[in-house]
């Protein structure tokens with residue numbers, strides 16, 4: 001996968017937000033940044049505990065902020081960077097928001113399966129089945145740094161391998 005400098009810059013910001021989330025009660029270490037034309041239009045971390053809201057994932061929090069900022073529910077041509085592969089809810093919300101590209105760090109195989117809601121369905125399936133050929137999903141950017149937010153770096157064994165032990 002060919003990442004550009006801008007991708008690395010924004011993923012670094014997402015990691016920073018994830019670390020801030022980890023340090024604050026009610027927030028969790030998943031960070032997200034939504035960028036359009038080189039400008040951040042929305043960002044945040046997981047605030048599920050803080051807001052008592054099961055939908056307050058980092059991606060949803062960021063999309064809401066972007067929508068409010070732009071006074072528009074469509075985030076066309078925006079790129080969503082997130083430290084962890086988006087769940088089905090966030091992927092579908094990205095489809096509805098008409099986001100153009102999703103870039104994630106750690107994938108479901110890099111962390112514990114508890115971070116995901118489904119054993120078999122993958123976020124790619126959501127996009128493929130959602131009539132969206134103009135939304136791309138790319139994963140693995142700064143995967144070690146991102147996975148380290150969820151599992152100790154030296155214990156980084158893909159979950160698929162753990163499962164087969």
Ligand SMILES: [Zn+2]
Pocket residue numbers: 057058059086087088089090091
């Ligand atoms: Zn989610």
